[in-house]
Amino acid sequence: MTPEVRPLIAGNWKMNGTRQSLSEIKMIAEGVQGPLSDKVDALICPPATLLYVATALATDSPLMIGAQDCHFATAGAHTGDISADMIADCFGTHVILGHSERRTDYRESDHLVKLKVQAAHAAGLTAIICVGETSDERDGYQTLDVLMRQMEGSIPPDATAANTVIAYEPLWAIGTGVTPTPADVGVAHAFMRAELGQKFGSEGRTMRLLYGGSVKPANARELMSVANVDGALIGGASLKASDFLAIYSVYDGLTA
Numbered sequence: 296m297t298p299e300v301r302p303l304i305a306g307n308w309k310m311n312g313t314r315q316s317l318s319e320i321k322m323i324a325e326g327v328q329g330p331l332s333d334k335v336d337a338l339i340c341p342p343a344t345l346l347y348v349a350t351a352l353a354t355d356s357p358l359m360i361g362a363q364d365c366h367f368a369t370a371g372a373h374t375g376d377i378s379a380d381m382i383a384d385c386f387g388t389h390v391i392l393g394h395s396e397r398r399t400d401y402r403e404s405d406h407l408v409k410l411k412v413q414a415a416h417a418a419g420l421t422a423i424i425c426v427g428e429t430s431d432e433r434d435g436y437q438t439l440d441v442l443m444r445q446m447e448g449s450i451p452p453d454a455t456a457a458n459t460v461i462a463y464e465p466l467w468a469i470g471t472g473v474t475p476t477p478a479d480v481g482v483a484h485a486f487m488r489a490e491l492g493q494k495f496g497s498e499g500r501t502m503r504l505l506y507g508g509s510v511k512p513a514n515a516r517e518l519m520s521v522a523n524v525d526g527a528l529i530g531g532a533s534l535k536a537s538d539f540l541a542i543y544s545v546y547d548g549l550t551a
């Protein structure tokens with residue numbers, strides 16, 4: 296945790312979920328209405344097909360709803376894409392950008408991610424920018440170099456603590472059940488905090504830094520207790536309301 300920084304527990308549903316899964320969002324929306332909502336934020340990013348109906352379901356809840364990607368243009372001939380304005384039009388508040396699956400599957404570069412982040416900011420959205428090393432890069436002791444390069448290339452100069460969240464997601468930890476040790480997460484997050492502080496001053500010192508990669512109810516308390524870890528980006532375990540809420544609840548009693 297970072298003192299003075301409000302944690303965020305965010306779920307990335309990826310290409311999972313149909314209308315039937317809306318019952319999980321409803322349960323999450325209800326489950327985050329307790330006293331913990333005064334100090335922890337909760338977000339679910341369903342596929343775009345469910346975005347509008349999900350925001351409608353969460354209207355009376357502190358649960359926020361976001362998207363998983365956007366185009367850098369506001370509109371135009373970009374078949375299959377959605378714009379940041381469209382996400383905002385559906386009452387989405389956040390958008391995940393530069394997720395490793397997009398960087399890998401669609402060869403998204405840091406520069407493209409930066410353009411998307413700027414589009415998200417222009418539409419009034421908070422961008423969750425994902426960074427993280429491959430297992431080869433980790434084995435070659437390049438983790439911090441990769442983080443520096445990706446942050447340098449993907450975070451635009453207008454980034455603030457309000458409009459930008461950074462998620463450290465080591466690629467080898469995503470969907471594998473394997474996580475870095477808390478000590479390794481601590482080293483990566485301390486490095487990112489220092490870099491952000493140097494570049495963005497007080498905004499960088501309070502920008503939220505999430506950890507992502509195989510976060511589960513069983514390991515969440517340990518990972519969320521690490522210095523400079525201000526929440527989690529959760530894939531698989533966010534699909535079930537009970538798991539998501541169990542992770543969210545670890546903040547009960549956790550202090551910086």
Ligand code: PEP
Nearest residue numbers: 469470507508509530531
């Ligand atoms: C993710 O893809 O953002 C992620 C963290 O996935 P998982 O929690 O399933 O490892």
